[in-house]
Amino acid sequence: xxxxxxxALDAADPLRAFKDEFVLPKGVVYLVGNSLGALxxxxxxxxxxxxxxxxxxxLVGGWNxxxxxxxxxxxxxxxxxLIGAGPGQVVVGNTTSxxxxxxxxxxxxxxxxxxxxxxxxxxxxxxxxxIQGLAGLLGDYEVRDVSEGGFExxxxxxxxxxxxxxxxxxxxxxxxxxxxxxxxxxxxxxCHSVGAMEVDVSQADFAVGCTYKYLxxxxxxxxxxxxxxxxxxxxxxxxxxxxxxxxPFAFEPGYRPAEGVRRFAVGTPHVxxxxxxxxxxxxxERVPMDAVRAKSIALTSLFVDLVGDALELASPADPAARGSxxxxxxxxxxxxxxxxxxxxxxxxxxxxxxxxxxxxxxxIGYADVHDAATTLLEVLDKGLWRxxxxxxxxxxx
Amino acid sequence: xxxxxxxALDAADPLRAFKDEFVLPKGVVYLVGNSLGALxxxxxxxxxxxxxxxxxxxLVGGWNxxxxxxxxxxxxxxxxxLIGAGPGQVVVGNTTSxxxxxxxxxxxxxxxxxxxxxxxxxxxxxxxxxIQGLAGLLGDYEVRDVSEGGFExxxxxxxxxxxxxxxxxxxxxxxxxxxxxxxxxxxxxxCHSVGAMEVDVSQADFAVGCTYKYLxxxxxxxxxxxxxxxxxxxxxxxxxxxxxxxxPFAFEPGYRPAEGVRRFAVGTPHVxxxxxxxxxxxxxERVPMDAVRAKSIALTSLFVDLVGDALELASPADPAARGSxxxxxxxxxxxxxxxxxxxxxxxxxxxxxxxxxxxxxxxIGYADVHDAATTLLEVLDKGLWRxxxxxxxxxxx
Numbered sequence: 122x123x124x125x126x127x128x129a130l131d132a133a134d135p136l137r138a139f140k141d142e143f144v145l146p147k148g149v150v151y152l153v154g155n156s157l158g159a160l161x162x163x164x165x166x167x168x169x170x171x172x173x174x175x176x177x178x179x180l181v182g183g184w185n186x187x188x189x190x191x192x193x194x195x196x197x198x199x200x201x202x203l204i205g206a207g208p209g210q211v212v213v214g215n216t217t218s219x220x221x222x223x224x225x226x227x228x229x230x231x232x233x234x235x236x237x238x239x240x241x242x243x244x245x246x247x248x249x250x251x252i253q254g255l256a257g258l259l260g261d262y263e264v265r266d267v268s269e270g271g272f273e274x275x276x277x278x279x280x281x282x283x284x285x286x287x288x289x290x291x292x293x294x295x296x297x298x299x300x301x302x303x304x305x306x307x308x309x310x311x312c313h314s315v316g317a318m319e320v321d322v323s324q325a326d327f328a329v330g331c332t333y334k335y336l337x338x339x340x341x342x343x344x345x346x347x348x349x350x351x352x353x354x355x356x357x358x359x360x361x362x363x364x365x366x367x368x369p370f371a372f373e374p375g376y377r378p379a380e381g382v383r384r385f386a387v388g389t390p391h392v393x394x395x396x397x398x399x400x401x402x403x404x405x406e407r408v409p410m411d412a413v414r415a416k417s418i419a420l421t422s423l424f425v426d427l428v429g430d431a432l433e434l435a436s437p438a439d440p441a442a443r444g445s446x447x448x449x450x451x452x453x454x455x456x457x458x459x460x461x462x463x464x465x466x467x468x469x470x471x472x473x474x475x476x477x478x479x480x481x482x483x484x485i486g487y488a489d490v491h492d493a494a495t496t497l498l499e500v501l502d503k504g505l506w507r508x509x510x511x512x513x514x515x516x517x518x
Numbered sequence: 519x520x521x522x523x524x525x526a527l528d529a530a531d532p533l534r535a536f537k538d539e540f541v542l543p544k545g546v547v548y549l550v551g552n553s554l555g556a557l558x559x560x561x562x563x564x565x566x567x568x569x570x571x572x573x574x575x576x577l578v579g580g581w582n583x584x585x586x587x588x589x590x591x592x593x594x595x596x597x598x599x600l601i602g603a604g605p606g607q608v609v610v611g612n613t614t615s616x617x618x619x620x621x622x623x624x625x626x627x628x629x630x631x632x633x634x635x636x637x638x639x640x641x642x643x644x645x646x647x648x649i650q651g652l653a654g655l656l657g658d659y660e661v662r663d664v665s666e667g668g669f670e671x672x673x674x675x676x677x678x679x680x681x682x683x684x685x686x687x688x689x690x691x692x693x694x695x696x697x698x699x700x701x702x703x704x705x706x707x708x709c710h711s712v713g714a715m716e717v718d719v720s721q722a723d724f725a726v727g728c729t730y731k732y733l734x735x736x737x738x739x740x741x742x743x744x745x746x747x748x749x750x751x752x753x754x755x756x757x758x759x760x761x762x763x764x765x766p767f768a769f770e771p772g773y774r775p776a777e778g779v780r781r782f783a784v785g786t787p788h789v790x791x792x793x794x795x796x797x798x799x800x801x802x803e804r805v806p807m808d809a810v811r812a813k814s815i816a817l818t819s820l821f822v823d824l825v826g827d828a829l830e831l832a833s834p835a836d837p838a839a840r841g842s843x844x845x846x847x848x849x850x851x852x853x854x855x856x857x858x859x860x861x862x863x864x865x866x867x868x869x870x871x872x873x874x875x876x877x878x879x880x881x882i883g884y885a886d887v888h889d890a891a892t893t894l895l896e897v898l899d900k901g902l903w904r905x906x907x908x909x910x911x912x913x914x915x
Contacts (some may be wrong), residue, residue: 180550181866217785230655246769344785374644389737467578
């Protein structure tokens with residue numbers, strides 16, 4: 122596969138036009154969209170409107186006139202199709218950490234006869250950390266790793282559809298059935314799959330995810346929480362803030378949960394961060410997700426083929442079993458990545474030894490993959506990463 | 519006090535120059551800065567920089583290069599002087615609701631021998647609601663209203679320095695001493711005082727507040743949490759997200775709290791919302807807070823004098839006993855406020871019968887107060903609010 126053939130594939134790519142909708146620095150192949158998505162061109166103007174036209178001109182009236190108050194639900198309804206959910210099932214706001222806490226706590230309240238929380242030590246750590254904080258507060262819960270066995274005594278199981286480190290993808294329908302057949306509630310973390318493939322959490326009990334990776338909603342963009350409608354009447358939001366109240370503006374002394382998923386809203390929405398999410402969703406409404414997955418598989422497979430055995434693959438070799446990222450192991454992964462970034466190919470490094478490359482199909486093309494692989498091979502072949510200047514540690518989120 | 523005299527006071531106002539730093543719609547007297555502060559002129563450019571120059575050009579590198587990762591603490595250090603705190607004592611992020619949960623839960627963990635949480639039914643409801651959710655989760659706690667008596671068996675007392683409805687101001691040093699002498703921990707909510715007066719929570723155990731009211735950081739701007747240094751070693755953040763971990767980028771399976779107040783960070787900061795907070799703090803760094811309080815007292819007193827007995831005052835008559843807002847009671851408060859807003863004077867209404875007028879000393883002047891009072895008196899004298907078009911209910915946050 123030479124570069125000309127890659128350029129021909131780019132020319133025939135049904136998603137090709139989307140690349141022009143993003144701001145991408147010249148001379149950079151940005152393979153970190155799995156960590157922070159690129160800036161959509163329309164976002165700057167949308168955020169400016171919120172600051173100058175909404176806040177600046179409507180002031181407090183913006184809560185009604187500009188729809189700020191409704192954002193957790195209106196953004197949720199727009200986002201729902203990306204995770205196989207329907208209207209009134211997704212609430213947006215806060216962070217993934219908070220959403221994990223809400224989902225797991227709600228699940229525990231629904232299954233008070235069980236005292237085990239199952240998680241996966243390979244999950245992104247904030248999922249564990251939030252569970253540990255919750256279990257520590259409650260005092261009589263066991264947090265068990267999924268590798269330790271069955272779900273028969275589990276109240277809730279929290280797993281990530283795609284592993285943040287290796288990109289390995291779990292079989293959501295099958296695991297959901299298995300967990301629920303054992304009487305446990307299933308919570309999916311789709312941070313690393315939403316926007317990279319067709320996600321369907323509609324059989325799960327809860328799901329959480331972020332919008333700043335493949336969804337391109339910007340640094341620290343709001344997270345989302347899906348609650349299966351079968352739980353809308355009984356599920357409790359232990360973070361029972363005023364925005365989840367049935368009548369927030371009645372200013373009643375007692376908490377009374379809103380009907381439906383609205384009860385999982387907490388405090389005042391971060392309006393400026395929502396503005397960028399809205400701009401990102403404007404793009405997603407036009408994206409055929411089957412084409413995204415097809416291109417994602419083509420891009421990651423091409424990269425794996427081109428890199429060959431120059432590095433140890435940490436991701437599944439079967440493209441159906443991975444998300445839209447490819448990871449490799451290298452004991453000196455950090456300086457290798459620094460040397461690569463210096464040459465315009467941006468991936469990231471995850472301790473202790475993982476090199477990650479994310480392929481966002483909306484703005485990464487086949488020639489980009491070719492250039493990235495060629496540069497990586499050169500860095501490795503020539504040992505460029507051994508230069509002193511690449512030795513310094515630097516955290517990259 | 520006629521309008522010419524008010525114009526003379528404006529001309530002599532030491533804070534006069536600050537008004538030019540805000541975007542205020544023409545023909546409007548904006549007396550809702552106690553709910554949502556006005557837009558600082560510098561904010562649009564600061565937010566544009568974050569979107570276009572930081573996210574757009576640095577992409578994921580912005581977490582380090584643009585200081586996004588450090589924002590919860592750097593913003594906290596800049597905000598600290600506004601509440602009498604020092605560096606390393608304030609963490610910014612999330613919402614007031616979340617900060618209340620963190621503070622009260624941490625206090626309960628520190629006083630596990632007691633099972634009573636004292637709050638004030640007059641507080642802004644989200645404070646109660648969050649406590650109710652926490653107490654409901656824990657199961658064996660009593661939530662008691664402060665009107666019901668002493669603190670001898672209380673684990674924690676949560677009160678607001680300034681009442682959101684009436685503007686009544688509590689004596690922070692005296693109550694803090696009283697609560698702590700009884701062996702309880704004191705949590706102050708300073709949402710309605712920070713930026714309106716010199717606030718000092720340095721003797722409290724915890725304090726929470728928002729930045730979108732008098733601080734002018736924009737709709738849904740991040741909240742803050744103060745933790746007294748004497749608790750830094752022992753206090754637990756039950757919302758133990760990865761940003762509060764000692765080494766977030768070590769991706770360890772177990773939660774290990776960071777040293778100091780950083781452990782109260784939770785998830786990924788909402789970077790765009792932080793940008794607006796940074797612009798707001800640029801203004802505050804130049805503001806003499808004693809002049810703010812002096813002007814606040816002068817403005818609220820002038821308004822009370824001009825309105826006279828045309829309305830029933832709900833705020834304390836003694837200016838030392840109130841914040842920077844004046845509230846009145848009227849059984850038809852909602853249509854009265856609508857009629858007033860129609861004439862360019864923006865206050866707000868809080869169910870069931872409270873008219874609120876907030877006076878932000880940075881951008882409200884004496885002539886504004888004169889115009890507002892004159893218009894209010896006209897609406898009342900002529901019964902303009904009785905027109906049918908003002909009858910419709912509309913929630914205003």
